[in-house]
Amino acid sequence: MAIYAIWNNKGGVGKSYLTFQLAAEYARQHPQKKVLVVDMCPQANSSSMLLGGMENGEHQLTQIHTAQPRRTISGYIEDRIRSPYVTPRSGANYVTQVSRYNGRIPNNLYLVVGDEQLEIQSSRVTSATFPGPQDAWRIVHLWVRDLITDIFESWNDENACVFIDCNPSFSIYTELALTAAERLLIPFSADGSSKRAVKALLSLVYGVRRHQGDPQSDFYLESMRYRMSSPEIYMYIGNRLTQMNSSSASAFKTVVNEIGDEIWGVWQTLPQAFCIHPTGAPTPTSKKTFKSMFQYEVNDANTASVVSGSLGIPIASLTAGNKTIAGRTIMVNQSQLDKQVPNINNLVRNIE
Ligand SMILES: Nc1ncnc2c1ncn2[C@@H]1O[C@H](COP(=O)(O)OP(=O)(O)O)[C@@H](O)[C@H]1O
């Protein structure tokens, strides 16, 4: 099994879009495996795309959010607020088979639906970390891991692959997501603020200090204290990189390289924070081999991405031609698909 969190401390970098595309493509490439998406973002964007997009997906979300019992991440968190320190083993009650709602999604893709209630619950989750038993912090941080364990047990399958979509903020539910994850995918866009966000991530999760004497996050310190493992960096993904003309291409390249250098710096002092892949691959010995293992680039899919997300059709099953979104006709060009489909396909081939 492999559990991936998709996180960066910045919004709008493509966490939800990539969660949707990666999970759907992974499920397509591995029809014999079960794939689970856990939507830990209260905005529930990846859930909305998976369940059918802007119209169908939103409609399904409303139905799921108003039904009793509430079969969403918040339903499970509510169970845990009631039983914080003893697992109720109820996780399997909160899984939705996505193809029941969206015929474009492979049958082997499952979802723990995102829920805006997570925001309201977060203060109650935080207060469960004290004054409980001595290791309350550790037990509470394992809630999402417990949820995934329950689901795997109900499937009798240890080989499933999990993608956790995260909120940009370093909130308690992001902490639970990161504790559950074994591996981290870091999307970023090619701008200066993305570089700052990547630095923040490295400091919050791995305790990397920007200046001598900087305080470290409670998450980092407590994870160390309880000897809990942090997710290993698996890939950092420059997203929406457009090669429109050579000057914008070189501007993007500069920013991607800057971020790459930042992460390369961490590799040199903290190689144990990284996941060598594929299994058995030699440890990188130069910046070049490091980047070829950990750095990936996804192009801007322009109209194709809008149509794919709005209709809940994964990019690999999208066809060229006119599509109707909210009553308006939008044209998808074959040339866009010819670039984006192999791009996502290759990215997923690099995910074990
Ligand atoms: N590779 C891409 N090509 C085109 N549009 C993209 C791409 N990745 C993300 N987007 C779009 O960018 C916007 C922000 O992405 P989103 O996944 O919601 O970011 P996040 O979850 O990090 O906040 C969305 O409208 C999404 O459809």
Ligand SMILES: [Mg+2]
């Ligand atoms: Mg998002």
